[in-house]
Amino acid sequence: MNLDPNQVTTYANTFINVLIDYSPKLISAFVILFVGLYAVRLINRFIRRVMIKRNLEPTLTNFLADLLLWVLRVILFVSFISKLGIETSSFVAILGAMGLAVGLSLQGSLSNFAGGMLIILFKPIKVGDFIEAQGVSGTVNEIQIFVTKLITTNNQTIFIPNGSLSNGNIINYSMEQIRRADLTIAISYATNIKEAIEIIKVVLKSNPKVLQTPAADVSVKNLTDSAIQIAVRPWATNEDFWTMYAETLQNCKEAFDEAGIRIQPFVTESSYTHKSLE
Template identity: 45%
Template structure:
């Protein structure tokens, strides 16, 4: 009975139909495998091109001596961006709907951006700082209530070392959107000082002593010339503004040295440096009793 039924089933099978479906499967396999091979070839070529472009960008930045942090970041971003484009090209060649893929990536990027608004602001601030370079590592700046030397500029934060050797992490978003002072960005700086002398001292003599102290210090530049002005008639002193110019690296050494040397020169010349004094007069009242 089973043999008879099997025989009947085989007689009812249309060999042409089977051959047609088999040919269709073979054609699809050939077409798809060809598409896969072409897509893989394109992917290999684009990967090679991306490597060459990234290498050229890297060499160009080294030649232009771009800040190391910005250099690494830009190379990384360019590499990731170009590789993403090559993967999208590969996906489109094998039949993946790239429009939906790009929409998905965009939605994911938007969600991440909303979740990390503060970090992205610091990230953007880091790019602005590294690109426009208002300061660099080793500069002394005043910003956000701190004064110190820039130790490192990172993508999200800038690290400052204060003069008492504290390490401060300042978000780049604040630095890029706030005011800051770069104290030593210029090669020369003016040292602003004020000295007070007694009203009884002879002004031309005081100026002569001040000029002699400045001329004796070889770190003080001849040009621009130093200013020596009578600036204020104070409550107990005549105040002189003294403003020599020095190389930026010599600023603090000159500032402290001149104050010490000026005191000794005034003492030697008999010029007094007044300080606030108060006279107390005792008035006795006779007891009428």
Template identity: 50%
Template sequence: MQTGNTTQTSTEDANTATSWLGNFDFKQIIFDYGLKVVAALAILIIGLFIIKMIVRVSKKIMKKRGVDDTLQKFLGSLLSWTLKILLFVIVASQLGIETTSFAAIIGAAGLAIGLALQGSLSNFAGGVLIMIFKPYRIGDFIEAQGVMGTVKEIQIFTTHLNTVGNKLAILPNGAVSNGNIINYSAEEKRRVDLVFGVSYDADIKQTKDVLMKIMTDNDTILKEPAPSVTVLELADSSVNFAVRPWVKTEDYWDVYFYMQENAKIALDAAGIEIPYPHSVEIHKGE
């Protein structure tokens, strides 16, 4: 009896399957899905072409605006991959694949990468800002993050400086872009700020004439703006004079050292004393 029921059930299942297959229109399904595949391929091909054109145009715009070559390549690559990922999602959606999961995966991956590379992303953003706004260029003498030196290289994540002692200093762009930057090469002219102290016995007018003559005798020192000598301070043991010659930026250090040496020579020749600390030895009685 049980065997008969089993046989009857199997027959019914077979009839159901046959009926379902009979109602199943393979041609229609293949036609519909084939259209989706063709449409997806068309979107893919046209999308890749459009992405290529967008990247090419963006690079031309960046080049026209003087964006650094390194930044051009990096931003072009970033734009290309971002658009390709978006295109992949669109193609998958056209094929009928649920794209919500893709968006969730991409979002989670982006969050994880962002947290893992938080410092690097900050440096990258700083590098982008530096290359776009150009607070300094290669060859400029700058001071940043407590370091002074000549800019040797500007990379996406770091800036390389050659210090005065010819040491290589590597500064993270994130910290540089968020901190104070002094660019000593930005302007064509610079003022050399010097202070010379002389004895209270020295004649003020004579001292000013001597210091001014040192500057007027040097052709490197500019006539405009005119150099100046003024009394800066009546200090404890000296009268301090502020000496301010103007020079071309590239002549700054030559004039600085020239003034240090020749001021001493000229003041000595004029009999003007430059005071210095004296130590007094005190003998105690036995």
């Protein structure tokens, strides 16, 4: 194929003329792009600092900052292609169609996303709370956008989808500053009930981890076929709860041993019936 030198020259001149005419738009578009990227980073850092100073939740701070970052990037990209002379209306329509398709295919994920937003905004739980939900319990380690991460007492990691978490029952043991223990101590029918109750009250008063206000409740809970059940309900701070729980049981057992009071062992209905038949 033979090329005509005059035709090549014409094409080259046309290309140079178009480049010269288009170069201001090209230069200004890239200036907007680079300056915009730098400005977006500055704005994002500034917003993060403001939210941190306002003591917002770390999860909410990170999410809002990341969301703002991507929104500004999309606006910057649309401005960039618009400056190049590309029609943006069709581009926006394509983005909308893509967003609808992605939304329909990720309905479950969107439900978890909405649940995460509800948890972050209304704060039924926060990082560090000990909760029980969806049949599991543990300390909230991280509230992500789609899942909430729990660490159990035996150091296992559990991820709960935020959609299920936000729509189900949540027991938050850490929301209040103090917590009540519900203990049951069974004694034999040969025991003096008043004496046993007084011993338990002395044990509770001698434990500094048991709060005196509100006062602990010690009363007869139930009379079973094999034992008298005494309800022991002391209060403690969340920090001292489990230590107080264990110490109360141990101290009551030791005090009963000194007083000669026998704690009635648990007797099942089948074993009790079998013993009676013998």
